[in-house]
Amino acid sequence: MRQIILDTETTGLEPSQGHRIIEFAGLEMVDRKLTGRHLHLYMHPEREIDADAERVHGISLAFLEGKPRFAEVASQISDFIGDAELIIHNAPFDVGFMDAEFARLGLPPTVRQCAGVIDTLAMARDQFPGKRNSLDALCDRFDVDRSNRTLHGALIDCELLAEVYLWMTRGQESLMMDIEPEAGAASSGLPADFVRKPLKVLRASEAEAAEHEAYLDALDKAVKGTCLWRKLAADKDVAA
Structure with missing residues (x-):
């Protein structure tokens, strides 16, 4: 744009x-x-x-x-x-x-x-x-x-x-999400017997986790409070 x-x-x-x-x-x-x-x-x-x-x-x-x-x-x-x-x-x-x-x-x-x-x-x-x-x-x-x-x-x-x-x-950058197809939506073109292999989960390293926290600190400072990511994480912890 x-x-x-x-x-x-x-x-x-x-x-x-x-x-x-x-x-x-x-x-x-x-x-x-x-x-x-x-x-x-x-x-x-x-x-x-x-x-x-x-x-x-x-x-x-x-x-x-x-x-x-x-x-x-x-x-x-x-x-x-x-x-x-x-x-x-x-x-x-x-x-x-x-x-x-x-x-x-x-x-x-x-x-x-x-x-x-x-x-x-x-x-x-x-x-x-x-x-x-x-x-x-x-x-x-x-x-x-x-x-x-x-x-x-x-x-x-x-x-x-x-x-x-x-x-x-x-906060307006787009995020990649998995969305369930609606009923009647076009087929993906994959064979009917296709089985998706389990996704490999890569855990963040200590350095990456620290960098992520620093980024959230900057967001908190920008909004003069708690950014949405941390609010959602806190709500998830309470629900658990």
């Missing part, structure tokens, strides 16, 4: 008030691994930047002099996000700005140009209700190093969000 970790910086908070995108960043991830491919652009907004916004991201209008307008880079952005799932922290904000920029050019909205949008802020609120779920707070929760982040910048925020997203979704 191709995904894009995406972030923008803007001249203000409301696209409905004519505020514009001044920085776009996207990191490509395929099958949960960053590929090294990215798109990072600065754009001249053709308007002033609110003082409060400039204090957050540190991008001045003077810095943007000579940079392309959104119309000049819109095709690059569309090509980059095309057919990818977008991962965005507080997605309505960034998607709202991108939709406003695309609309000015008569282009389709973001959701029609990509394969879907994941809002990591909504995910975090589901996983950690009642807690702070800003990107900074999530970095602290998952021990993601943000020492190089002094101001909000689209590219560094994407790098941090990629690590946070992988931590938040670590």
